[in-house]
Amino acid sequence: MWFLLLVLALIIIAAQAMLWRLQRRLLTNLQISQERVQALEETVRRLTVGHTTKETNASHAARDTHGGGLKVQSRPTEESEEKGNRYRRARMLAESGRNACYIASACQIGEEEAELLIRLNNRPPQK
Incomplete structure (x- = not known):
């Protein structure tokens, strides 16, 4: 009987160790994913700012080339x-x-x- 309890205790310990490793791996993957999302959000922000800047420059160029009248794009x-x-x-x-x-x-x-x-x-x- 004591042998069966010992085997069960070892199985439980092994399962807990495996779950702990899996949890660490998942947390690492989550952190990597969050860093990638932040990098993508930063890229989108920069592209949006760049796009807005290009539209503003195009608007100014249209006004300059048409004698001060603003050309609506x-x-x-x-x-x-x-x-x-x-x-x-x-x-x-x-x-x-x-x-x-x-x-x-x-x-x-x-x-x-x-x-x-x-x-x-x-x-x-x-x-």
Whole structure:
């Protein structure tokens, strides 16, 4: 009986050691992930500031070249943004391995365009 209790105690100790190691590994991975997210957020912030600066410079340049009158830059229309979103989604589907027919129907684009996206993704089209 005492032998069985000893074996169970050793199993419990081994399980606790494994859980402790797993916890340490998970905490390390969490810390690494948090550092990566912070770096990405900083990059996005810098890109946003850079984009805003470019828009401001373009606005000043437009005013300077048109005799002091401010030229309003038009924003992309909703239709062109929707088209861009369709192609982004189509590219992601092509990268995930979907076939041209599925991509074309899911993204409302031509099958030839879908095949082109697949080829650009360096893989032969599937029929």
